[in-house]
Amino acid sequence: MNNIIELKGVSKYYHDHPVLQDIDLEVKNREFLTILGPSGCGKTTLLRLISGFETPSSGTILMKGKDVSELPAPLRHVNTVFQSYALFPHMNVFENVAFGLRCQHLPKDEIDHRVREALRMVKLEHLILRKPHQLSGGQQQRIAIARAVVNKPLVLLLDEPLSSLDYRLRKTMQMELKQLQSDLGITFILVTHDQEEALSTADRVVIMNHGLIEQIGTPRAVYEEPENLHVAQFVGEVNIFNAKVLAISPDTIEVEFEGKQFTLKNSKNFSEAEFLYILLRPEDLEVWGVNEVQNPENMYSANVVQVIYKGSTVDLILKLKSGTQILATQFFNEDDEKLDFRLGESVWVCWRSGWEVILANDTR
């Protein structure tokens, strides 16, 4: 029994409108699971089903193997860090953190001890007598976390906890959450619409769209081997090309896109004349000046439309001869120190062979 939470065929309808459809999800004990999806994809509803604020229209939710589908929120051994923090404005920091323990009528000494311990963990012990409105956003965030973890829940649920913090603080808090999770040794389920946050915090990422789970996997797997177009588009930037299979051999396929033919690995049993998507991440593309290339046989000719300098990288928007615009990210490194592209300049584009992702195009 390694799964702390299991959802089996869980659906949720509001007035006959499906919000979640047939969700199967296994949450492993002590993992950091991140649910990623655009707003309205049902990720918050999924979290509220686990916390007990909603009951599933069908399907079951198991917690440590026991069916908790109908168990109300106060009786579930999970705690939530709300997006708005939802700190009690009439209570000071101590009373806020002690709330859950007081509801259990624990002895005073134990409450005092555990509250201080939780506050020490989020490094805010010195603010114990402050009221929430006297704290900054980041401090309120930490108190909300302390108020939840002080109850030693089986699972800590975090509903977009970092969305209202500024960029730098968000980065810091992501690292701290990760650290806190390994210190506490409990399961974290974090909901976010920020793909960078999802990838950098999670052990596993669940990607949702329109009430369905699109893919579950490690951050690396969902980024490098997306199972469908939505996952590829939602996690990071991607260039998508329409391609057609010209010929097949047991291991390779001959495809044509943007007017050139390539031999690629036949990774998914594609058949002849099938339509495909070829996905290329911007960082997989190499851009060369016209003078740098001797043999441009497998390269596309393009013009520089826009140059976006980002410090550690340079992003180029390129226009292929067919009119398709693509995005290419160039890094500063020893091989290629010349990255000063001019607008309108003619360049050659290729990609590192084998880094492409090939998906079947079901729409044709």
Added chain:
Amino acid sequence: MTQDKLFRTFSTTIVWFWLSVFALVPSFLLFMTSLLVHGDSELVRLQFTVDNYLQLFNANYLRVFLRSFLLAGACTVGCLLLAYPFSYLIARSADRYKGILLLLVVIPFWTSSLIRSYAIVAILKTHGILNTFLLWVGIIDTPIQMLYTDTATLIGLIYTLLPLMILPLYASIEKLDTRLIDAACDLGANKIQVLLKILLPLTLPGILSGCVLVFLPAMTIFYIPDLLGGAKTLLIGNIIQSQFLAARNWPMGATISVALTLLMSMMLFIYWRCYKHKKEPMYESY
């Protein structure tokens, strides 16, 4: 600038003039009257005395004060118990119903409360609607004496003053962030703990203003005890009325009025202190 200043001086002058003419001067006259002597041939005799105030400590007056206090208190508690769940339901109902529900609460205000009190008489009297109904259903054999009792007065007071409790309660419950209730449930609070630790403390301003709005008029409305209590239940309002209109003892009536005003000022002061305590100054974060 100067024009702005002139406007401000002008408007404050008007406010002061208004307050003086309609509040300060009458109160001062009332206070002066309370220090004079009641005459047989004239309304007041210009003779300074504090006798009236000493008379207040007469057991009869104290009893009336206490009775009024208890009845107004019972009325306030009754209103609070009825209004809180009701206001909660309105505040938590769908937005499109809120307006209609609040309108329904306010509509009775458009009818004179005197007429509404007569309506209660029609319901409560021995051969009234309620008794007829109870007899018809068979719950009772003989009509119950309901009119001209303290209960009737209490019912009348609660009915008349209930909206004054509902509106401030609604305002403060409506403002309450429901996510705080979610958070409390999430932390394992049961319904009673949510009520006592979250709902009541956070809606306390509404509760206090509702209580003040109900308690103060409940002490002084004289026509409801008159009509429904059958003038048997003497309350402060009735005494003041009868001192001025029946006994023609203006100084005594004035004295009771002043005492009542002082009492209420004290309560408003306590309310103000409670409310001020709620709002603590903001500190700079960090």
